[in-house]
Amino acid sequence: MLTWLPLIPGLPLAGSAIIAIFYRALGRGGVQLVGVASVGLAALLALAVGQAFAAYPQAEVVQGLWTWMAADGLEVRMQLHLDALAMTMVAVVTGVGLLIHLYAAEYMGQDEGIARFFAYMNLFVAAMLILVLAGDLLLLYLGWEGVGLCSFLLIGFWYREPANADAARKAFIMTRLGDAAMAVGLLLLFTELGTLEIQGLLAAARASWAEGGPLATAAAFLLLAGAVGKSAQLPLQTWLPDAMAGPTPVSALIHAATMVTAGVYLIARLHGLFELAPAAQTAVAVLGAVTLLLAAGSALFQRDIKRVLAYSTMSQIGYMFLGLGVGAWSAAIFHLTSHAFFKALLFLSAGAVILGLQGEHDIHRMGGLRRAMPVTFVAFLIGATSLASVPLVTAGFYSKEAILAQAWTGASGIPWLWLAGLLGALMTAVYSFRVVFLVFFGEGRSQTGPGPGWRMATPMAVLALLSLAGALLRPDLTEVLGTGQGRHATGPAVAASVLSLLGILAAYWLFLRRRDTVNRLAAAPGAGLAASGWGFDRLYARLIVAPFVALARLNRHDVIDRPYLGIAWLTRQLHRDLSLTQTGQLRWYAASVAAGAVVVAAIALRLWA
Amino acid sequence: MAEIPLHHALLLAGGLFALGLIGVMVRRNLIFMLLSLELLLNGGGLALIAAGARWGDPSGQAMFIFVLALAAAEVAVALALVLQLQRRTGDVDVDRLGEMRD
Numbered sequence: 001m002l003t004w005l006p007l008i009p010g011l012p013l014a015g016s017a018i019i020a021i022f023y024r025a026l027g028r029g030g031v032q033l034v035g036v037a038s039v040g041l042a043a044l045l046a047l048a049v050g051q052a053f054a055a056y057p058q059a060e061v062v063q064g065l066w067t068w069m070a071a072d073g074l075e076v077r078m079q080l081h082l083d084a085l086a087m088t089m090v091a092v093v094t095g096v097g098l099l100i101h102l103y104a105a106e107y108m109g110q111d112e113g114i115a116r117f118f119a120y121m122n123l124f125v126a127a128m129l130i131l132v133l134a135g136d137l138l139l140l141y142l143g144w145e146g147v148g149l150c151s152f153l154l155i156g157f158w159y160r161e162p163a164n165a166d167a168a169r170k171a172f173i174m175t176r177l178g179d180a181a182m183a184v185g186l187l188l189l190f191t192e193l194g195t196l197e198i199q200g201l202l203a204a205a206r207a208s209w210a211e212g213g214p215l216a217t218a219a220a221f222l223l224l225a226g227a228v229g230k231s232a233q234l235p236l237q238t239w240l241p242d243a244m245a246g247p248t249p250v251s252a253l254i255h256a257a258t259m260v261t262a263g264v265y266l267i268a269r270l271h272g273l274f275e276l277a278p279a280a281q282t283a284v285a286v287l288g289a290v291t292l293l294l295a296a297g298s299a300l301f302q303r304d305i306k307r308v309l310a311y312s313t314m315s316q317i318g319y320m321f322l323g324l325g326v327g328a329w330s331a332a333i334f335h336l337t338s339h340a341f342f343k344a345l346l347f348l349s350a351g352a353v354i355l356g357l358q359g360e361h362d363i364h365r366m367g368g369l370r371r372a373m374p375v376t377f378v379a380f381l382i383g384a385t386s387l388a389s390v391p392l393v394t395a396g397f398y399s400k401e402a403i404l405a406q407a408w409t410g411a412s413g414i415p416w417l418w419l420a421g422l423l424g425a426l427m428t429a430v431y432s433f434r435v436v437f438l439v440f441f442g443e444g445r446s447q448t449g450p451g452p453g454w455r456m457a458t459p460m461a462v463l464a465l466l467s468l469a470g471a472l473l474r475p476d477l478t479e480v481l482g483t484g485q486g487r488h489a490t491g492p493a494v495a496a497s498v499l500s501l502l503g504i505l506a507a508y509w510l511f512l513r514r515r516d517t518v519n520r521l522a523a524a525p526g527a528g529l530a531a532s533g534w535g536f537d538r539l540y541a542r543l544i545v546a547p548f549v550a551l552a553r554l555n556r557h558d559v560i561d562r563p564y565l566g567i568a569w570l571t572r573q574l575h576r577d578l579s580l581t582q583t584g585q586l587r588w589y590a591a592s593v594a595a596g597a598v599v600v601a602a603i604a605l606r607l608w609a
Numbered sequence: 610m611a612e613i614p615l616h617h618a619l620l621l622a623g624g625l626f627a628l629g630l631i632g633v634m635v636r637r638n639l640i641f642m643l644l645s646l647e648l649l650l651n652g653g654g655l656a657l658i659a660a661g662a663r664w665g666d667p668s669g670q671a672m673f674i675f676v677l678a679l680a681a682a683e684v685a686v687a688l689a690l691v692l693q694l695q696r697r698t699g700d701v702d703v704d705r706l707g708e709m710r711d
Binding site: 583584585586587590591594 | 630633634636637703704707
């Protein structure tokens, strides 16, 4: 069974190709069938491979396919590497990806670009699977860039709206900044260690680099920049809220299964390198903590239901970075999986709300939907409780607890990181239940359309189940990532639970009982700043975009080209002047020859006399 | 036999050369241009012979033989061209030949 491994990324890739080539013959139904079935088969295959892998005696399976390129000293092999970490990611990507595809088949059923949509979605899943299965950093980078490309294509899916195209470009350019740094990091690793094969590279790094050495630190920081760009962490986070311009299933896919989790995966995959660079690892934790607080603050003030979820993703990925930074590798991946479940659920039910309200995004214009849309309400409520990590019954509670426990007790844990996580937990509870209370409670304010059909309801039901019971599926990653340093501590867990419940109570009190207080708070001077994502967009526009545009305007006529254009102009001018002497008059030519001879003779006489 | 001084011979040669050059440059009739060219060549040849006689060196005369051969070849080609010109334009005016100018 394990030899079928290449088919897992291969099936969605083939699905994408089939849709792209035969979409006319397939028709609307055929496109949906191929699009969902390719990911579905990949998910089934992943299940079978997972079974076989569990029974496999070794901790990892390496499957070389062919040599991609070979040059002096560099040999890059198309090589898939399966271990518990990769298996977890494959399961999440194919499983959640399948549910989202099924949902999208109904959600996008009437869209005229459905073939394009499913071709991109399948390619997206394929790229992500290549990323997580890559045994070589260059192959990983291929998947990494494929994910970036597909996110660009899908965020700008409705490209006729200029704002959507802008959002797509922004996502592409912002992540590109990180990717460029990551490419430099890969080059550094290759020149220093002579290989890009992940396991060999980690072994070589451990053998030749001392802990805290300058090269290890530089490489870790460069890779961190790539991870920060993809995972929308400070300071490259501004693309994620705008990425909501894409269709809702795309947002779900980007946030839950693919794309933003890539950075977390990269750091976990290369944790051996980050352990050699304590400074970079501390930076991971600090960036995560700061991002989680800032994003949670912004999420409190958003009016667009999808933007709330976007900021909550940034915040939750911040938790994962915090976990990675304090060495809670497997807890971070655990949170990644439960986040994938509940965030996909939240996006899918938000999509159902938006579809039901004919495209309404503003939560202040919704209300009382719990009677009109009971299924969606239950689904969203479960997602929100898991996001808010309501104790004991949700998957989000166990995974967040694991991170916070290690931030509290871990050897490299710093108490104030734990405090940041705790404060973030409170804010998370408030903003997630703010949406619940505003959208589903209170008086009804808007008409509703038809409810979700079975293809939308089934994924929501499955994800709801996983959001609650997903903790039972906690992957055992000790063979890959080590045991982690944290122990279970009761005190911090109780504190976080109490804060989470307090946050829900606060949201209830603020958004259902005392709306006037909220309105006064929303008018406070800091609120606008928080709602705009703390002004990072304006800062970058001032600091980077404006100088760049000014430079472009200055250089509109290509200063560098001037000398070369001048040479061309001079040549042409000389040609024009000299061609005047070509008159076609034989006698004129004879006279010129004679005059020339006289001049030459005169010069010769002068020189030799 | 009284010697002709080199000086005189060179003057004559120069005169012939100048006449030939002026002829080439001012005549429009191709046949007259060829005649002038002959004069020009003969001017040069006379200078060679005179110089050869002055220094008692036979190579001056040898060079003149080459000049004659050159002149004969030149005339053979040139007359063919003149014939073509006459056939195409019905005239031997060189100023009519300007088709290949830029």
